[in-house]
Amino acid sequence: MIDTVIYSLIVGIAVGFSAGYLGSIMVLEKMALVGDALSHVALPGLALGVLLGFNPLIGGFVFLFVSAVLIWYLGRVTKLSFETLVGAAFTLALAIGILLYGNRLDALEAALFGDITNVSLTYSVFSVIIAIIIVLLTHFIYRNIVLSLISEELARSKGINTALANLLYLLLVSVTVAVGIQVTGTLLVGFLVVTPAAAARIISGNLSRYLPLSAIFGAVSAISGVLLSTSLNILPGPMIVISGVAIFVAALLYRWRKKIMA
Amino acid sequence: MTESNGYFLKVSNLKVQLQNETILENVNFSIKKGTMLAIVGPNGAGKTMLFRTLLNLVPHTGKIEWGEKVKIGYVPQNVSVKDIPISVREFLSYRKGADIEGALEAVKLDQHYVMRKTLSVLSGGQLRRVLIAWALIDNPSVLLFDEPTVGIDIGGEESIFAMLKDLKQKSNITLLLITHDIHLVREYTDQLLGLNKCTTFFGNSQQIAEPALQQKIYGETVCLAP
Numbered sequence: 001m002i003d004t005v006i007y008s009l010i011v012g013i014a015v016g017f018s019a020g021y022l023g024s025i026m027v028l029e030k031m032a033l034v035g036d037a038l039s040h041v042a043l044p045g046l047a048l049g050v051l052l053g054f055n056p057l058i059g060g061f062v063f064l065f066v067s068a069v070l071i072w073y074l075g076r077v078t079k080l081s082f083e084t085l086v087g088a089a090f091t092l093a094l095a096i097g098i099l100l101y102g103n104r105l106d107a108l109e110a111a112l113f114g115d116i117t118n119v120s121l122t123y124s125v126f127s128v129i130i131a132i133i134i135v136l137l138t139h140f141i142y143r144n145i146v147l148s149l150i151s152e153e154l155a156r157s158k159g160i161n162t163a164l165a166n167l168l169y170l171l172l173v174s175v176t177v178a179v180g181i182q183v184t185g186t187l188l189v190g191f192l193v194v195t196p197a198a199a200a201r202i203i204s205g206n207l208s209r210y211l212p213l214s215a216i217f218g219a220v221s222a223i224s225g226v227l228l229s230t231s232l233n234i235l236p237g238p239m240i241v242i243s244g245v246a247i248f249v250a251a252l253l254y255r256w257r258k259k260i261m262a
Numbered sequence: 263m264t265e266s267n268g269y270f271l272k273v274s275n276l277k278v279q280l281q282n283e284t285i286l287e288n289v290n291f292s293i294k295k296g297t298m299l300a301i302v303g304p305n306g307a308g309k310t311m312l313f314r315t316l317l318n319l320v321p322h323t324g325k326i327e328w329g330e331k332v333k334i335g336y337v338p339q340n341v342s343v344k345d346i347p348i349s350v351r352e353f354l355s356y357r358k359g360a361d362i363e364g365a366l367e368a369v370k371l372d373q374h375y376v377m378r379k380t381l382s383v384l385s386g387g388q389l390r391r392v393l394i395a396w397a398l399i400d401n402p403s404v405l406l407f408d409e410p411t412v413g414i415d416i417g418g419e420e421s422i423f424a425m426l427k428d429l430k431q432k433s434n435i436t437l438l439l440i441t442h443d444i445h446l447v448r449e450y451t452d453q454l455l456g457l458n459k460c461t462t463f464f465g466n467s468q469q470i471a472e473p474a475l476q477q478k479i480y481g482e483t484v485c486l487a488p
Contacts, residue, residue, distance in 0.1 A: 146346065149342060150341050150348075150381075
């Protein structure tokens with residue numbers, strides 16, 4: 001039991017930290033709903049894993065990865081925004097996923113809401129390694145993406161391949177979501193890339209504060225959610241979301257207090 | 263063309279066509295090093311596209327010949343800083359080996375005052391100066407400046423042009439400016455390029471005062487022969 005809690009906490013911290021860090025870009029790009037919607041694209045892949053007897057997370061990741069590349073390509077060709085394309089893809093994926101699951105309701109519930117209590121030592125080590133890679137790669141493309149948000153021409157004039165940076169970013173979101181599905185499920189994993197960053201944004205005056213705070217809030221949401229779910233014996237996903245929203249509310253109150261004191 | 267032939271930049275028969283629409287055609291001009299060239303023309307004339315082409319960001323035909331191994335600094339017309347919590351220091355430090363203090367001094371900004379401010383709270387004039395500082399950090403040999411005075415009050419416009427002229431005199435940098443302000447063109451720049459998809463005028467900036475030339479640049483398009 002203690003082992004399970006420790007593994008859950010390790011996975012929670014790894015996923016929460018990396019998702020928060022990555023999500024800070026999403027909030028700047030005003031693409032908060034993309035992370036949420038993209039997570040549903042994993043559902044058919046998870047279902048295929050269950051049906052064909054391989055690890056559902058691999059199926060989920062493959063679907064996310066292929067969808068991300070397809071969305072990136074269609075965005076370049078059609079000039080439609082990521083938000084529009086993801087919006088078009090996710091409801092279809094959700095429908096197909098639910099059809100594929102059929103009457104396997106336990107598996108569908110695990111896919112939708114996650115099952116962090118079943119994580120192994122191997123999975124927790126894997127999630128830490130993936131989180132480190134995600135944070136490092138995100139750090140690597142961060143400047144390029146921020147510059148392209150300020151002015152794409154400015155970024156391109158300095159030789160920055162903005163299309164490649166966006167593709168890498170979408171792929172990182174896919175990996176984060178795929179790993180995070182085990183923690184909160186496809187329905188709630190979008191939370192981890194949005195709310196911690198949103199909370200950090202409202203109390204940060206510069207990027208040096210905003211980036212680490214987004215990651216820390218993500219990790220704290222996950223830790224408190226896992227501990228609460230363990231002590232109350234309920235699903236961890238919703239508790240992680242509730243913990244994160246509490247941090248968001250606390251950040252709002254902090255900001256109001258600061259304004260009143262000023 | 264090399265600088266030994268007298269030109270820093272020579273553009274010949276430049277043509278840009280995007281999605282079957284001709285954006286620029288028959289664009290011809292040449293300037294010497296240290297020139298302050300004003301590019302004027304009506305909206306939609308292709309002025310910004312000319313910059314994009316000089317930056318090699320769009321496919322084109324014709325020739326763009328730089329007289330030396332050129333290092334281009336670019337200040338775009340529009341930047342989006344409203345929702346990004348990035349301080350002046352953070353922004354300028356994005357350039358490798360940035361001499362932030364030196365760059366801010368060159369654009370006459372008080373570093374103690376602006377360094378910790380976010381870009382979104384700067385005035386229009388301060389933001390333009392920070393963008394120039396960003397472009398100047400690696401000592402470019404030419405600065406492309408798209409509408410230096412957009413969103414700036416009248417006094418601010420004058421001070422930006424004066425600062426650019428001062429910069430040119432100190433470092434012999436070549437400046438290409440897209441602008442609509444005829445008074446500032448005459449007061450501060452050396453040469454004038456009229457553009458309306460093609461070159462409509464190329465010559466001395468002082469001539470902009472002539473109503474007939476203004477009619478030529480902003481009126482019905484008559485392309486100059488190459």
